[in-house]
Amino acid sequence: MLALLFLLANEHLSHFLLAIWVGDLSFADAYQHTFRYTTVNSYIFSAAFRAIPSVALALLAVNPKVSTTRVGRVAMWFTAFLLAAYLLLGYWNMQHSLFTPEHTSSTASLALIWLPIWALLFGGIGYTLLFVVIKIFSWRRT
8 A cells, every 4th residue: 555655646646637627638638748758767766755755654664563553553554645645735736836827936846856855754753743642542541
């Protein structure tokens, strides 16, 4: 599931959805518009940065304290979905001006690098907070 989230939460999906919903393009036109400049090398380049929070979460998931406890699994999956949502929304905001009259910043593409790094930071903080909150509520019930 983590690999699927890694593959789907990318700038191409955000661009495709923007082309359909904001750009009012048809499915075929949106597909063509999204992937006209895409190469395997460009996908691998951006995937290398997107892999940072996914690999960190996967390393956390192999920890027996996380994978064998209900609290750890819930916190891990919730964090995985939040990371995917954060990346999708970040890529959405990065490319939104391409389909509106707004001016696109010349540094907007830096989000390809910085979004995953911030996702790692926010994911770590979010996982820790969620884990602590779930532990507190489970202690209060017993």
